[in-house]
Amino acid sequence: MTLLPLIPILLVEKLANNVLHRDPESAERLRRLDGKRLRFHLKELPFEVTVSVDAHGVQLSTSDDSEVDCRIATEMGVLPELQDTANLTRLIKADLLDIDGDPMLAQQVVSLFKSLNVDWEAELAKTVGDAPAYWLGKLWRRSREQVKTHWQQQQRWVHGVLTEEKKLLPVRAEFDQFKTDLQQLRAQIERLERQCREKKG
Structure with a gap:
């Protein structure tokens, strides 16, 4: 295996464990998944990624070919949808997801990161101080609200366009x-x- 895929995988593993350790509730979620292994075949990557979970965190590998509890073939954009059980059947029928093994395990691993509850302002304060961390946190919350508002406006606009277009389109009859x-x-x-040709003739 070349170092090209190994370096980013190691960085992702380090970042993932760093974030997990900042959330006190992650210890219990990791304990419940201790010893579980699953393998991802993501359309965007030229290699498979094996995720091994223990009480201390997660380990990622691109060269592990031993047995796993679950193997998932999908796209990166689909991963967040795995947390909701209701999405699985729809994704499988749409050929966006292929699961071999325990599907609940995939949901638990996705939930491991989606359920993170980290006080980022307090963590930032350890590095830059209380006052800068407060203002940066305030700026982040304001920016997030603006993005959320803009997204909602775009959704309403698209809905309006589709509704008006539906009114303009002729019905089948x-x-x-x-x-x-x-x-x-x-x-x-x-x-x-x-008739014209006959008259001329």
Whole structure:
């Protein structure tokens, strides 16, 4: 195995464990998953990633080919949707997800990170001090609210466009009537053309 995939995987592993250790509630979630192993085959990556969980954190590997409790083939964008059981059937039917093994394990590993509850302002204060951390936290919350508001506005706009477009589009009966009228008009034109040719002849 080359160092090219190994370096980013090691960085992701270090970052993941760093974040997990900052949340006191992660210890219990890790304990429940102790000894579990799952393998991801992500469409965007040229290699598979094996995730091994123990009480101390997670280990990532791109060269592990031993047995796992669950193997998942999907895309990166689909991973957050795995937390909701209701999404699994839909994703499988849409050929966006293939699971071999325990599907609950995949949900638990995704939930391990999605359920993180870290006081980032307090963590930042340890590095830059209380006052800068407070202002940076305030700026982050304000920016997040602005992004959320903008996203909601975009959703409303798209919904409005689709609703208006639906009103403008002809219903099936109107389209069928238009097609019938067009065929009748074409037949009339053809009859007139024949009559003109007969008169000339």
